[in-house]
Amino acid sequence: MEKLEVKGLHHHFGFTEILRDISFTLDKGEVLSIVGPSGGGKTTLLHLCADLLDVEEGSVTNSFASSSYAFQEDRLLPWKNVIDNIALGLLAKGDKKSVAIEKSQEIALKFGLEEEDFEKFPKDLSGGMKQRVSFARALVVKPSLLFLDEPFSALDIGLKKELQAILIEMISKKEISVLFITHDLMEAIRLSDEILLLKADPGHIVKKFQYDLPQDKRDDKYVYGESAKILQDDEIIDTFELELR
Amino acid sequence: MNSLLKILKDFPAYLWSGWGAIASILLFIAFWDAGNQIYGDLVLPSPLETFKTLMSMLQDESVITEIKVTLYRASMGFGISLLFGSALGLIAGFFATASMMSRPIVTILVGMPPIAWIVLAMIWFGMGDETVIFTVVVASFPIIFVGALQGTRTLDGDLKEMADSFGLPWHMKFFDVYFPHIFSYVFPAWVSGLGMAWKIVIMAELLATSDGMGASLAVARSQLDTPTALALVVIMIGSLMFIEYIILEPIKREVELWRS
Known part of the structure; x- marks a missing residue:
C-alpha cells in the first residue's frame, strides 16, 4: 500500500522554530489539505514532504511510486x-x-x-x-502523489474551477493522491477528504476535519454550507484571527 | 543543430532588415566627403581616395601579412580571455567567497588604463607578440569574467527547486536549466570582450611592435600618409562590423528569442 507517513516532524530555520511535532498519514487515493494562515510554515512542511528540504528531526516516509510538485508560481523555464x-x-x-x-x-x-x-x-x-x-x-x-502549493491562488475564478474540475475527475477515479496546501477554506473543502488546521508560530496541527462525501458529488451548496459551518469553529477563528462581529 | 539551421534560415530576412543601417553608413560617408571638400586632401582625404588606397593595399602581399599578424595576436589574446574568463567566472560565481573576493580585483583590472598596461608589458616582455597579447588579455579578461560571474550568481533558486522536484538528472539540469541562463549573460560579454580586444590590439601594436596593423598606422602617421591611415581604419572598422553584424548578431537573436 502506497502512503506518505509523517511522524514527529520538527523544523528550524536558524533559531526560529518553524514546525513543531507534525504527524499525519496520507493514504493512496486520498486528498489531504493543510490549511492555515500565510507564513505559518505550510510551504516548509510541503517541501519537507517532497524531499526538497532535508528533514532535521522526525521522519517522512514516502512509499508512493512517483510524485510531482505544482508550485504557487508557474516556474516555467523561460x-x-x-x-x-x-x-x-x-x-x-x-x-x-x-x-x-x-x-x-x-x-x-x-x-x-x-x-x-x-x-x-x-x-x-x-x-x-x-x-x-x-x-x-x-x-x-x-504522478501517484501530487504536491500542490496553492497553485490556484493567483487564478481567476473560471480558470480555478476548470483546473479543479480536472483534478476532481482524477481524484474520483482514484488515480491520484494529493497533499494540498492552501489558505482558502472553500477550496480545501471542495477537494479534500481530510483537512488539517495548521496554527502558526511555530506551525503545529490543532484540529482535523473529515469530509466523506465523494468530491464529484460536492456541489456549491455543500461547499458553502460546510464553509459556513467551519467558520463557526473556535479553533478556526483563533487560528486565522477572524474577527466576527 | 536545429538552432544553427534556424539562424541560417532567418539570415536573408535579417540582411534585408539592414537597409536602414546601410543608409546611415552612406549618410556618414556623405558627411565625410563634405569634410574633405572643406579641409582638403591632406587633413581628410575623400572617401573615394581612401577606398582606392584600400583596394591597392588589399592587393599588396605585405599588407595582408600585417593583417594576419594582427589577427593572430587579437585572436590569441581574445581566446585566452574567453577560455579563462568564462571558466574562472563560472567557478567564482558558484562560491560566495570567491565572487566577493574577485570583485575588487576586477575593479583594479577594469580601472587601470590599458595604456599603463602596455608600458608595464613593454618592460616585462619587451617589444613583441607577448606584450600585445598580454595587453589584450588584461583588457578583455575582466569583461568576460564579470559576465560569467553574473551568469552563475543570478541563477534562479526557484527553478533549481523545480528541477529537483522533477528529479532532473544532472545533464538535463545543466543543459536545460543552468546553461541557457548562464549563456545569456556570457555571450554578450564575449561580444564586448571581442570588441575590446580588437581595439586594444591596434593600440598595443602602435606603441610596442614593428609589425601588424597598429605598426602600419604608426608608419603612416610619421609619413603624414593620411589616405593609408584612413584605409587602415576602414579595415579595422569594417572587420569589426562584419564580425558583429554578420556573425554575432544573428546568433544573439536566435539564442535570446525567449527574452522579453
Missing part, C-alpha cells in the same frame, strides 16, 4: 516553449523525446491550450496560461 516545458518531467523520467512531445501536446489541449500556443515562450503567455502549463507539467507524468 527559454523553453510551452510543449518543451510540459515535457520536462517526462524527459527526466526517461521517456523518448517523440513520446514525451506527443503526451505533452495531448495534455496541453486537454488543459485548454491551443495548438498555436505550443511554440510560444512563457513571456508571450498570460498569467493564467502559464499556470495551466505549469499544472500540465505536473500532471503529465501521471
Whole structure:
C-alpha cells in the first residue's frame, strides 16, 4: 500500500522554530489539505514532504511510486516553449523525446491550450496560461502523489474551477493522491477528504476535519454550507484571527 | 543543430532588415566627403581616395601579412580571455567567497588604463607578440569574467527547486536549466570582450611592435600618409562590423528569442 507517513516532524530555520511535532498519514487515493494562515510554515512542511528540504528531526516516509510538485508560481523555464516545458518531467523520467512531445501536446489541449500556443515562450503567455502549463507539467507524468502549493491562488475564478474540475475527475477515479496546501477554506473543502488546521508560530496541527462525501458529488451548496459551518469553529477563528462581529 | 539551421534560415530576412543601417553608413560617408571638400586632401582625404588606397593595399602581399599578424595576436589574446574568463567566472560565481573576493580585483583590472598596461608589458616582455597579447588579455579578461560571474550568481533558486522536484538528472539540469541562463549573460560579454580586444590590439601594436596593423598606422602617421591611415581604419572598422553584424548578431537573436 502506497502512503506518505509523517511522524514527529520538527523544523528550524536558524533559531526560529518553524514546525513543531507534525504527524499525519496520507493514504493512496486520498486528498489531504493543510490549511492555515500565510507564513505559518505550510510551504516548509510541503517541501519537507517532497524531499526538497532535508528533514532535521522526525521522519517522512514516502512509499508512493512517483510524485510531482505544482508550485504557487508557474516556474516555467523561460527559454523553453510551452510543449518543451510540459515535457520536462517526462524527459527526466526517461521517456523518448517523440513520446514525451506527443503526451505533452495531448495534455496541453486537454488543459485548454491551443495548438498555436505550443511554440510560444512563457513571456508571450498570460498569467493564467502559464499556470495551466505549469499544472500540465505536473500532471503529465501521471504522478501517484501530487504536491500542490496553492497553485490556484493567483487564478481567476473560471480558470480555478476548470483546473479543479480536472483534478476532481482524477481524484474520483482514484488515480491520484494529493497533499494540498492552501489558505482558502472553500477550496480545501471542495477537494479534500481530510483537512488539517495548521496554527502558526511555530506551525503545529490543532484540529482535523473529515469530509466523506465523494468530491464529484460536492456541489456549491455543500461547499458553502460546510464553509459556513467551519467558520463557526473556535479553533478556526483563533487560528486565522477572524474577527466576527 | 536545429538552432544553427534556424539562424541560417532567418539570415536573408535579417540582411534585408539592414537597409536602414546601410543608409546611415552612406549618410556618414556623405558627411565625410563634405569634410574633405572643406579641409582638403591632406587633413581628410575623400572617401573615394581612401577606398582606392584600400583596394591597392588589399592587393599588396605585405599588407595582408600585417593583417594576419594582427589577427593572430587579437585572436590569441581574445581566446585566452574567453577560455579563462568564462571558466574562472563560472567557478567564482558558484562560491560566495570567491565572487566577493574577485570583485575588487576586477575593479583594479577594469580601472587601470590599458595604456599603463602596455608600458608595464613593454618592460616585462619587451617589444613583441607577448606584450600585445598580454595587453589584450588584461583588457578583455575582466569583461568576460564579470559576465560569467553574473551568469552563475543570478541563477534562479526557484527553478533549481523545480528541477529537483522533477528529479532532473544532472545533464538535463545543466543543459536545460543552468546553461541557457548562464549563456545569456556570457555571450554578450564575449561580444564586448571581442570588441575590446580588437581595439586594444591596434593600440598595443602602435606603441610596442614593428609589425601588424597598429605598426602600419604608426608608419603612416610619421609619413603624414593620411589616405593609408584612413584605409587602415576602414579595415579595422569594417572587420569589426562584419564580425558583429554578420556573425554575432544573428546568433544573439536566435539564442535570446525567449527574452522579453
